[in-house]
Amino acid sequence: MVFETIRLEIDAVDTVVKTIGTGPAVLALHGAATIEGQEWARGLADRFRVYLPFHPGFGESGPAPHICGMQDLIIHNLRLIAALGLDRPHLVGHSMGGWMAAEMAAVAGERFARLVLNAPAGLNHPDHRGTDLSKVAPQDLPRYLAHRAEVAAQYFPGGSLAPPPEQFVAAREKEAKALSNIQKAHGMGHPNLGRWLSRIPNETLIVWGNRDRVALASQAELWASAIPKSRTYVVPGVGHFAMQEDPTCVGAIGDFLAGGK
Template sequence: MAIQFETLEYDVGGIKTVVKAIGKGKPVLFLHGAATLEGFDFAEGLADRFRVLCASHPGFGFSGAAPHVAGMSDMVLHYLDLLDILDLPEKPHLIGFSMGGWMASELAGVARERFDRMVLIAPAGLNDPAHPATNLGEVAPQDLPAYLAHDVSVALRYFPDGSDPAFAEAFGADRAREGETLGRLLTPFGMGHPNLRRFLARITNPTLIVWGTEDRMLPVSQAPLWVEALPDARLILVEDAGHFVQQEKPETLSKIGDFLAG
């Protein structure tokens, strides 16, 4: 049975911005990674306690084109504007996954007072040369699922298998569209910011770092760096999980929910 989301649409500075919402309770803003191929179905695991707002970034997923995007600061400004429009009744929690973790870090670094607690799931952004991320340019397309999940069958759910040409065509078009926006987003510094630790030092919000022990995209050895850089952080390591922690080990969402509930 398909998970039922509300579809909310806003005009944010002339950009059609689509938010998939599910659940009731204190709001949680979720920022996705560098693609939307895995969707937002994981949010059902939080919807019993929270109203989860899964926004598609400008130029990604369900949202409109964003030819103005030239770096992460444009995304930060976009989400500050979206928060103004949403005018939520209370401070939302903030969750960022992968590239969305980097985005959440810059967002909370400049506007920590807009959020309650924060969760970073396998966040990108630090670009520490001693703990290098995988260079996706060196990964063959057919090998990518094995970099996204330790149990590759979990990642393969989201990729074309040759049985549906229309899905394969749409999948390719979506990845090309998102890849074009991503390229402009990464032009200044690549997948991160050289001064990201300065942003992290400002985030006094209680923060949970979540990382799969078998992550082949962003090494789990980065996790202690985030804990050390954040003033109030704790860490959950998820055994036998790759980059897609919330899809591969959905029981982790219960722990995330417990943290957010305080």
């Protein structure tokens, strides 16, 4: 099974979407970088049609210098869903993509079926501060992104799944600019996000690796207590790249999206 590419113009932004699989639609939103790629989606492709857009300015999508906060991405994605012709897709978000998915569900939850938040960013609770990756030396990043550093290291220069070093560096520079635009309004989150979560009407699964050093798993209960129809799935022995460290996470997400408990 191979990934297909869809290219759309959304509000004058060249938007690239990778898609794979057959079945009910899943819109999957990546985090603040595209380092770990999209291979994890193969674990859902036998049951779902997975749509994996690159956010404006990330991966293969074109730049969007007008973006000045997460709300611009919410509107972009709602228009993207309409352009793709998706009717109540499931919604999955990882890290920054989890924050994005949560805001989308808070304002337009009726447009989606089930919701999965995988180590979501955005709350910034003072009692649950994770690691600021911008202050971590590049060579140390793998051990912050995965509990078993070798899992994350394979996506970095010299790793078996990494692009050539010059491509890796160019991608990080491009995505850093796009991330800076998203952070212009309130940084990596929103001060009122916690107030909005109760509006989410969707059945929600909150997934977290219990060794996550980027977004602490102790936050899981904060999200679960705020989202009415939610449950948590804390995965032992894995970090921020939970789906890459333990592929059974992807199976559990698929079971939940298929209607399981």
